[in-house]
Amino acid sequence: MNAAARPSLLPGWWRRNRGWLAGSVLLGALAFYLPWRDSRAERARSTPSHRINADNTGWSDYEGSGWRIAGVEFEPGAGKAVADYPHAPGSLLLVHYQVTPGREATGKLLDRCRGRLVDAAGRRWPANEPYKLGRRLRDRGFNDSCGTRPGESFVRIEASPGQAFDFSHAFLLPAGTRPEGLRAEIFFPPSTTTPHGSYLSFPLPPSAR
């Protein structure tokens, strides 16, 4: 019998083996998907990665409390001798926040919050860093902690549920950087938020420009 006349075995082969073929495709897909999902979950536990866009005009809910930007000050050229080395004067940006703690929020829990400023190019400035910047902010009478502030006799005053509490974040920006397009962000340790890695991101209000 010549090859042309021989009936093709392939359709039958595919039919007979369709069970394990389908299983292999499924396992192959899972072999890629599961590590990717684990790595994504691990990243979410360690890095702020789930952005919650804040309402620029009112209060935004994040981790059971309400948050808003109460005011922004931009001071070009005021960032002198702030870094740990001699540098040309930069600009200072102060973001004044208010938080209304939820029922389960305590001052100590809120104090775990951190802040940063980001721009569209991905540059990041952690709040109140370098150290001298945080000190300068406190010297000007602003509170730099999200849930407590200094009180009398070294006893810290805690934010109370339902009552607005003020705190501020300061940032040192390179000379020439404008506030347009910057976003101020608040985040808790990523493994403690729901979902993991959630953070609150505010566009700077027009008053900063």
Added chain:
Amino acid sequence: MSAAPRHLPIRWTLVTATLCALALIVLLRKHQPSYEEKVAPLTVAGTIGAPVTARNFEVTVKRLKLARAYRIDGRYSGDPSQVVRADGIWLSALLEATATREPGFLSAQLRTRDGRLYAASGGDRPKLDGVNLGETSLATGIPASGAYFFDVPEAGLEGASLQFYWGLGAPSGLDHLLDIDLGLDARALAELRDQAVPELDMRTRTDQ
């Protein structure tokens, strides 16, 4: 009556394909890079005098200096000045460095021609605030002008290159490692030696 033995036909094409596949697997496994090679830092070459950019920083090495010792301020006001001597010779690299995306630490090391690595001296040796950038945190977008100091054997300087990486400790895998060719041939080294002073005065206070 016993049945005649059945012989399966040998499919030589299949056998050959299987052997080829096995040979290919062995060959590829033999030549596959090790784990260390897979996650090694990514080297970016640069030259002295030109800005070199890495993932999170930019560096311009401006010039080099040699010195046997530095005379620096005493610890407190009124204290006598101190002399910081090198076990080998002090090589300082004067540069400008900028953290371009996030704040943090820029580390430097000197790589000699024979592959030895000498980490830059820490921020307290010599203690020159604002000049010694060792263990200094760089703020995002705010350039720092200063120097890294290396206490190295004089014989190892010829052909050495200067390396920079982000973070403290060893260079991170899969991150940039800048390798700056210092142009330290015999003639350039002789010039540097001629300019070197036995004791470089780096004092800033006048009360000592």
